[in-house]
């Protein structure tokens with residue numbers, strides 16, 4: 494709902510909302526000759542879960558730290574619910590933070606770790622009791638309140654760090670790779686847990702990760718950064734289905750990309766193959782592996798890429814088939830395993846095929862820059 498409101502409308506709704514709206518306008522950050530953030534602008538809706546995604550060094554943490562106040566921009570404006578926060582010190586911003594290195598006090602119990610900040614602010618005892626109890630119940634750690642951090646698993650420690658971030662009832666929670674130190678299973682469990690807590694609290698979450706899968710799982714919207722610029726902003730589905738450049742198509746999920754051009758009869762690849770004309774604009778035809786089927790012959794197919802199979806990977810529920818066309822292009826198909834269908838063998842000839850409506854035109858990076 495909120496994503497359809499204008500920034501001004503959101504501001505007028507602030508009283509009823511737990512989360513704050515954030516506007517980043519033309520933020521620039523430089524270190525010497527290196528421009529780390531290059532006029533970044535971003536509107537974050539109140540109550541939204543937004544992820545800053547990008548490769549290492551793309552500027553995600555720098556942007557997050559400018560929002561938190563731990564870093565100062567060289568130019569640009571930061572507004573929180575319409576108020577200028579650009580130069581406001583971190584402790585006066587009222588934003589919660591969770592880092593990858595949870596930095597819990599080792600000599601204090603879980604309870605005391607969570608209560609620490611509130612006690613330092615000299616909040617009344619009853620309020621501290623109430624809030625810490627509520628938050629520990631929310632993160633399902635109330636039964637471990639007396640434990641010390643070294644008696645907890647990594648996932649449990651991260652829950653405590655999360656509790657410390659939300660116990661102040663901030664209107665925004667900033668998280669910098671909070672799951673980076675956890676193993677895959679725990680990470681996936683915590684992704685769902687953080688998503689649940691977001692829904693329960695209704696506050697704005699800004700989450701930094703370099704893991705595209707994590708971003709797709711958790712976010713309402715994703716801002717994909719490259720070299721200090723947001724190259725695409727959208728819902729996970731928008732970024733996955735309609736990437737605006739080769740970079741985005743390759744960063745988010747797996748993709749088959751054919752270089753070529755549209756002509757009167759459809760799409761012709763640089764290698765001379767003909768395919769149906771997909772929607773979109775650009776000189777790359779993209780089709781995701783899960784939309785590619787492996788067929789035995791080209792007969793009756795609009796989209797047919799004959800290949801020699803060079804690898805076939807069994808993934809339990811799915812099978813991934815890698816083929817190479819005569820011109821050397823790799824085409825990947827990911828299909829659910831069904832009984833009675835045998836996997837192609839390495840060295841087999843096969844035909845990779847897809848429905849035209851499952852493919853899409855994507856601008857190559859240079860075209861996207863011109864646009």
Ligand SMILES: Nc1ncnc2c1ncn2[C@@H]1O[C@H](COP(=O)(O)OP(=O)(O)OP(=O)(O)O)[C@@H](O)[C@H]1O
Nearest residue numbers: 524527529547548549550551552553554555556703
């Ligand atoms: N204090 C600093 N002095 C000089 N350069 C810095 C400083 N802090 C960050 N940088 C540089 O700024 C760029 C962006 O860093 P940032 O930490 O924002 O990237 P990131 O996308 O969060 O990467 P990562 O995923 O590796 O943490 C990097 O090239 C980094 O080396």
